[in-house]
Amino acid sequence: MGIEQNFRLAIKSLMSSKVRALLTMLGIIIGVAAVIVITGLGSGMQRMMNEQFEQLGANRIQVNIFGRGGGSRIVDTDDMYQLMEKNPDYLTGVTPYISVRTLVRYGTEEFKRTNVIGVSEDFADMASVFGETLKEGRFIQYLDAARKQNVCVIGSYINETAFNGNGLGQTITLSGTHYRIVGVLEASGDLVEGGGNDYIYIPYTNACTLNGTSEVNLFMFSCPGEDTAAIAKKIISDYLYSVYLSEDYYYVVTSAEMITMMNMMISVMMTVLVAIAAISLLVGGIGIMNIMLVSVSERTREIGIRKSLGAKRRDIRLQFVIEAGTTSAVGGVIGIVLGALVTTVASPILTGMMSGMGGSGSFNASPTAGAVAIAFGVSVGIGVLFGYLPANKAAKLNPIDALRYE
Amino acid sequence: MSALIELNNIYKIYHMGDTSVHALDGVNIEIQKGEFVAIVGQSGSGKSTAMNIIGCLDVPTKGRYRLNGVDVSTMKDDEQAEIRNKMLGFIFQQYNLLPKLSVQENVELSLLYAGVGAAERRRRAMKALQRVGLANKARNMPNQLSGGQQQRVSIARALAGDPSVILADEPTGALDSRTSREVLSFLQELNREGNTIVLITHDNSIAVRAQRIIRLQDGRVIYDGPSDDPKAVVQPSDTDEEVAE
Ligand SMILES: Nc1ncnc2c1ncn2[C@@H]1O[C@H](COP(=O)(O)OP(=O)(O)OP(=O)(O)O)[C@@H](O)[C@H]1O
Ligand SMILES: [Mg+2]
Numbered sequence: 001m002g003i004e005q006n007f008r009l010a011i012k013s014l015m016s017s018k019v020r021a022l023l024t025m026l027g028i029i030i031g032v033a034a035v036i037v038i039t040g041l042g043s044g045m046q047r048m049m050n051e052q053f054e055q056l057g058a059n060r061i062q063v064n065i066f067g068r069g070g071g072s073r074i075v076d077t078d079d080m081y082q083l084m085e086k087n088p089d090y091l092t093g094v095t096p097y098i099s100v101r102t103l104v105r106y107g108t109e110e111f112k113r114t115n116v117i118g119v120s121e122d123f124a125d126m127a128s129v130f131g132e133t134l135k136e137g138r139f140i141q142y143l144d145a146a147r148k149q150n151v152c153v154i155g156s157y158i159n160e161t162a163f164n165g166n167g168l169g170q171t172i173t174l175s176g177t178h179y180r181i182v183g184v185l186e187a188s189g190d191l192v193e194g195g196g197n198d199y200i201y202i203p204y205t206n207a208c209t210l211n212g213t214s215e216v217n218l219f220m221f222s223c224p225g226e227d228t229a230a231i232a233k234k235i236i237s238d239y240l241y242s243v244y245l246s247e248d249y250y251y252v253v254t255s256a257e258m259i260t261m262m263n264m265m266i267s268v269m270m271t272v273l274v275a276i277a278a279i280s281l282l283v284g285g286i287g288i289m290n291i292m293l294v295s296v297s298e299r300t301r302e303i304g305i306r307k308s309l310g311a312k313r314r315d316i317r318l319q320f321v322i323e324a325g326t327t328s329a330v331g332g333v334i335g336i337v338l339g340a341l342v343t344t345v346a347s348p349i350l351t352g353m354m355s356g357m358g359g360s361g362s363f364n365a366s367p368t369a370g371a372v373a374i375a376f377g378v379s380v381g382i383g384v385l386f387g388y389l390p391a392n393k394a395a396k397l398n399p400i401d402a403l404r405y406e
Numbered sequence: 407m408s409a410l411i412e413l414n415n416i417y418k419i420y421h422m423g424d425t426s427v428h429a430l431d432g433v434n435i436e437i438q439k440g441e442f443v444a445i446v447g448q449s450g451s452g453k454s455t456a457m458n459i460i461g462c463l464d465v466p467t468k469g470r471y472r473l474n475g476v477d478v479s480t481m482k483d484d485e486q487a488e489i490r491n492k493m494l495g496f497i498f499q500q501y502n503l504l505p506k507l508s509v510q511e512n513v514e515l516s517l518l519y520a521g522v523g524a525a526e527r528r529r530r531a532m533k534a535l536q537r538v539g540l541a542n543k544a545r546n547m548p549n550q551l552s553g554g555q556q557q558r559v560s561i562a563r564a565l566a567g568d569p570s571v572i573l574a575d576e577p578t579g580a581l582d583s584r585t586s587r588e589v590l591s592f593l594q595e596l597n598r599e600g601n602t603i604v605l606i607t608h609d610n611s612i613a614v615r616a617q618r619i620i621r622l623q624d625g626r627v628i629y630d631g632p633s634d635d636p637k638a639v640v641q642p643s644d645t646d647e648e649v650a651e
Contacts, residue, residue: 005511005518012506305502308463309516309563310491312484399487400464403502 006319010326013295024291025331027284028382032332032375034277036339036367037346042270044347044365046263053259059226060129060255061233063219063240067249075243076214077120077204080221083239090223090232093122097130097218098207104200105173106162113194114158116174118207120145126220129255131196137168137183144182145203153183157191157198174202175210189352229254281378284331285386292324292390303394304402313395320394324387325380332379339375340367408475410570410602411437411460416469416479418455418625429455430466431625437604439570442597444605444613444633447622453606454575456622460604461494461573462486474570491520495564497574501556503548509559510535510544516567534562538592554585561592572596575606590615610639 014021065075077096084091098118104111124139137153144151152172159167163181171178179202191197208214223232233252240250253261296303303316347365418430429452437443445453458464459471462478463486471479478489495516496502503512513531522530535541538558540551548556557577564572574593578586594615597603605616613619619638621629629638 009506301502302504305504306515306519307487308461308490308496308502310487310519310567312487312519315519396483398464399490400458403463403498 003318003322006322007326009319010323011330013323014327014330020291021327021330024287024327025284025334027280027282027287028328028331028379029284029335029338031277031279031281031284032335032379033339033342034280035274035375035378036336036371037342038270038273038277039371040339040343040367041346041350041365042266042273043368044350044363046266048363049259049262049266053255059223059229060126061221061223061229061236062253062255062258063221063236064251064253065217065219065240065249066251073243074215075240076208077216077219078214079243080219083236084221087232087235090228090235091221092224093125093222095120095123095126095220096204096207096216097220098204098211098216100174100202100207100210102175102210103173104158106158109162111158111162111193111198114155114198114200115194116200116202116207116210118204118210119201120204122222123201123220126222129220131188132199133186133188135184135186137181139183140201140203145205148205148209149203150177150179150206151182151203152179153185153201154181155185155197155199156187157193157195158200159184160187160191172200174200226256229256281382284328284379285382288324288328288383289386289389291327292320292387293393295323296320296390296394299394300397300402300405303397304399304405307397307399308403316397317388317391317395320391321384321387324391325383328383328386329376329380331383332376335379336367336372336375340372343367408472409436410439410441410474411435411604412470412472413456413460414470414472416456416459416466416471418452418459418464419467428625430459433469433622433625433627435620435627435630437571437602439602440597440600441618442594442603442605442616443618443620444607444616445620445622446607446610446613449608451622452625453608453622455625457573457575457604457606460571461496462489487519491516491567493570495567495569495572497557497560497564497572497577499576499579501548501553501560501580503556503559503563505548507548508544509540509546509548509551512548512559513563513566515563520567530566531562534566535559537565538562554581554588557581557585557589558592561589565596571602571604573604573606576608577605578607578609578612586612614639 080094080096084094096118100116100118102116104114104116119140121140121142121144127133127139135156139153140151143149152174154167154172158172159165162172163170167181168184170181172181173179185199187197189196221232221236223229233254237252240252241247244250306316343365347363350365351363413433413435416430416433417428420427420429433456445456447453455464459466462473466479469479470477473489473493478486481489510528510531513534514527517527517530532541532544535544538561540555540558540562543551543555548559551559578589581589590612593603593605607613614633616633618631619629619633620627621638631638
C-alpha cells in the first residue's frame with residue numbers, strides 16, 4: 001500500500017538535501033564501485049590469462065628443479081633428451097632454460113642487467129610461452145647447441161640501444177667471447193634495461209660452459225596433445241623420482257594445471273579484494289542506519305500525524321525501509337557508474353603496464369553484468385537491512401508522544 | 407441505546423519523579439451520536455488529555471472507555487490505529503499537514519492507510535476538498551496556503567475517511583477571529599448534517615457555539631450541560647486555587 005508514494009517521497013527527500021544524501025551514500029558508492037572495478041579487472045585478467053594459454057598451447061610441461069636431493073646425481077639436458085627419445089609418443093621437444101651469470105659488452109658499453117639464457121633448438125617452438133617472437137633472423141638451432149657455436153638471439157633493447165636496430169649479423173661479447181647475432185626478437189612493451197625486452201638467448205651448451213656446470217633449474221617440454229599431457233607429466237615425474245628419490249626436489253606442472261592455478265589465484269585474490277570492499281559496504285550500511293535514525297527523530301511529528309490518521313506499525317516501517325532501500329539503491333547505481341568509469345579508464349593503462357612487464361595477450365577489462373546485478377542487489381539489501389532498525393524504532397513510537405514532539 | 411462515546415471513571419496519572427499528576431481524575435462522560443460538545447477548562451485542566459483518550463491516541467491509566475459500544479481502552483497499538491482510521495477524524499491547532507505532500511495527498515492519507523484504491527481515494531479526497539471550498543488548491547503544497555486554508559485542508563482530511571466522531575483540539579487557536587468564525591460555522595454545518603463533533607477550547611465565546619459544554623478543572627468534570635445555561639460559562643474563581651497551590 002502506498003509503495004510508489006513512499007518511493008517518490010524517498011527520492012524527493014534525497015533531492016532536497018543532496019550533500020547529506022551524498023555523504024550518507026558515500027560508503028555504499030565506494031564499496032560498490034570497488035566491487036565493480038575489482039571484478040572487472042579480475043575477469044579481464046582471467047580473459048588475458050586464457051588468451052595467453054591458447055597462445056602457449058595446452059601441451060606444455062614445465063619442470064622446476066630445486067636441488068640435488070639425497071643422491072649426488074643431477075639431471076642435465078642430455079638426460080632429458082634421452083627421456084624424450086624413449087617416449088616419442090608423449091614427449092616431442094624439450095628445452096632447458098639456463099640463466100647465465102656473465103658480462104655482456106658491446107665496444108665499451110656494458111650491459112649489467114641483461115638476462116642471458118641458454119636454450120635448445122626446441123625453444124623455437126616454445127618461445128611464445130616465454131612471450132618471445134622472432135622479428136628477424138632465426139632462433140638457436142640443433143647444430144648451434146651440438147657444436148657449441150658462439151651465436152645468440154638478442155632482444156630489442158640491446159638491438160636498439162647498441163645497434164640502432166641493425167644488430168643482425170653483428171657481434172656482441174659475452175664474458176670476453178664474441179657471439180654472432182643470428183636473430184632479433186620483437187619488442188613488446190617499453191624498452192627497459194633488464195626488462196622484458198632485454199634478453200639474450202644462447203645455445204644451452206655454451207650456457208653450461210659459462211656457468212661451469214650442467215645443472216639446470218628449469219625445463220620446458222612439449223607433448224603432442226593436451227589429452228596426453230597427464231601421461232607425459234607422469235613419465236617425467238617418475239623419471240625425476242628415480243633420480244632424486246624424493247618429491248621435494250622437483251616440480252612438474254602442465255600448462256593446463258598452470259592456467260587452472262592462475263585462474264584460482266586470481267579468483268582468490270578477487271575474493272579477498274571483494275571482501276575488503278564489502279567492509280566498505282558494511283560501513284556504508286552503518287552510515288545509512290545512522291542517517292535513518294536521525295531522519296526518524298527529525299520526523300517524529302510526521303510519524304505522529306500519520307499514526308493519528310491510522311497508519312499501523314507496518315505502514316511506518318515500510319515507509320522508512322523503502323526510504324533506506326532507495327537511498328542505498330541510488331548509492332549503488334552511482335557506485336556502479338563510477339566503477340564502470342574507473343574500469344574503462346584503467347583498462348588501457350593496465351594494458352600498457354602488462355605489456356611492459358613482458359606479458360603478451362591483450363588486457364581488456366570491463367564491468368561484468370553479474371557483478372553489476374549483484375552490486376545493485378547487495379546495496380538495496382544493505383539499505384533494507386540497516387534501515388530496518390530505525391524503521392522499527394519509528395514504527396513503535398507512541399502516537400501521542402510523537403505528535404507532541406517539537 | 408448506548409452512547410457513542412462512553413468514558414467511565416477515567417484516570418490518567420503521570421508520574422514525575424516522586425510526585426504524580428492526575429491529569430484526569432475520575433472522569434465520566436457520555437456523548438451521543440450527532441452531538442456537538444465543547445470541552446472547556448483552564449490551561450492544564452486536562453482537556454487535551456481527555457481528547458487524546460477519546461481519540462485513541464493514548465490509553466487511560468484506569469477506567470473504561472467504550473466507543474460505539476466497543477471497549478477500546480485496552481486495545482493494542484495497531485488495533486487503536488484501525489479505530490482511528492475508521493472512526494475518528496482529527497483537527498489540530500497546528501493543522502499538522504505533511505509539508506512534503508500536496509494538499510490532495512494530505513487529504514488522501516487516511517484513505518491510503520485504509521487500503522482504498524488510488525482512483526477512489528482521489529474521488530473522495532476531491533469531494534472532501536470541495537466541501538471546504540478548496541478543490542482548486544488540490545495540487546498546491548500546504549505552505550502555499552494561508553493559515554485558514556490550511557486548517558480547512560485539515561478539516562477536509564478529517565472528513566475524507568467519513569469518521570463517526572470529529573475531534574478538534576483548539577482548531578481556531580492559531581487563526582484570526584474572522585477565520586475562526588468561518589471554521590466554527592463550518593463545524594456547525596457539519597454537525598447539522600449529522601456529524602458528531604467534540605471541540606476543545608478554553609474560549610467561552612467559542613464554546614457557546616456548541617450545544618453542550620463540559621467544563622473540566624484539575625482533571626474533574628465540574629459542569630456538564632447545555633451551553634445556554636448561565637452556569638456553563640461561569641469561570642470558577644481561579645484566584646482561590648492559585649493561592650491554595
Ligand atoms: N506527558 C505528560 N507528562 C506529564 N504530565 C503531563 C503530560 N501531559 C500532560 N501532563 C499534565 O497533565 C495535566 C493536563 O494536561 P493537558 O494537556 O490535558 O491540559 P489542557 O487542559 O489541554 O491545557 P491547555 O489548555 O494548556 O492545552 C497538566 O498538568 C499537564 O502538566
Ligand atoms: Mg491542550
